[in-house]
Amino acid sequence: MSVCIIYHSxxxxxxxxxxxxxxxxxxxxxxxxxxxxxxxxxxxxxxQCKAAMxxxxxxxxxxxxxxxxxxxIVFGSPVWAFKPTPAIHAAIQALTGCEKKRAIAFATHxxxxxxxxxxxxxxxxxxGMQFAGFKDINQKDIEDDTKNADVxxxxxxAIPSYL
Ligand SMILES: Cc1cc2nc3c(=O)[nH]c(=O)nc-3n(C[C@H](O)[C@H](O)[C@H](O)COP(=O)(O)O)c2cc1C
Numbered sequence: 257m258s259v260c261i262i263y264h265s266x267x268x269x270x271x272x273x274x275x276x277x278x279x280x281x282x283x284x285x286x287x288x289x290x291x292x293x294x295x296x297x298x299x300x301x302x303x304q305c306k307a308a309m310x311x312x313x314x315x316x317x318x319x320x321x322x323x324x325x326x327x328x329i330v331f332g333s334p335v336w337a338f339k340p341t342p343a344i345h346a347a348i349q350a351l352t353g354c355e356k357k358r359a360i361a362f363a364t365h366x367x368x369x370x371x372x373x374x375x376x377x378x379x380x381x382x383x384g385m386q387f388a389g390f391k392d393i394n395q396k397d398i399e400d401d402t403k404n405a406d407v408x409x410x411x412x413x414a415i416p417s418y419l
Contacts, residue, residue: 259284259415260323263332264291264316264343269364269395270332273407277330280408281415285326290317291343308336311375313346324353327416329385331361331376335392338370340379348379355384360414362391362407364398388414 261278263286265271271288278286292315295303307314323329329351333344340363361376363369373390380387391410397403412418 258326259328259330259411260326261286261330261332262289262321262323262344262347263287263330264289264334264341264347265332266291266334266341269393269398270334270362272398273362273364273393273404274330274332276404277408277411281411287318287321289321289343289347291315291341291346292317293342304341305337307342308339311339311345312342313349314342316343316346316350319350320352321347321350322352323357326357328388328411328414329354329357329359330411330414331359331380333361333363333372333376335363335365335369335372338368338372339375340372345379348383351383357385358388358414358416359385360387360389360391360411362393362410364393364395366395 263274333340369392
């Protein structure tokens with residue numbers, strides 16, 4: 257079995273969870289996607305919300321992500337305006353070799369994940385993958401051992417060979 261975690265994180269919460277999963281599950285590759293869009297500090301929050309709400313994509317690094325060799329793909333994103341971010345949307349669009357793969361998603365948020373799960377499901381299925389579950393983590397629980405163990409369990413149970 258092998259797992260590929262693909263995540264976007266601006267302030268570190270989603271990165272923290274992604275790294276925790278990677279450290280707990282052997283044979284895991286972890287890929288951070290960075291958003292290359294530039295916003296002024298004054299308008300950044302509004303522009304990010306507007307882009308997320310409209311389900312925009314953005315320019316990301318890396319520009320292509322090959323996932324042919326993995327059994328499970330895990331996407332991680334912050335919640336922006338009740339949805340996953342444009343960078344993780346762009347990452348899903350940037351995949352090669354993803355058709356028919358099993359995929360799950362997690363998101364960190366400040367208390368209102370809103371339509372994040374259904375939006376992830378739509379994007380994942382839109383690329384021909386099987387959507388196999390979603391977990392949301394409140395930012396206040398990022399350092400909570402029980403919640404972290406819960407996320408690892410969620411990922412392990414989605415690995416095809418674990419079933
Ligand atoms: C532009 C923006 C929009 C956000 N919108 C929401 C939201 O709709 N609901 C929510 O619960 N938290 C929202 N948040 C809070 C983030 O989802 C939360 O802080 C998340 O853990 C950040 O992840 P990161 O540290 O990996 O970037 C928003 C934060 C930003 C910057």
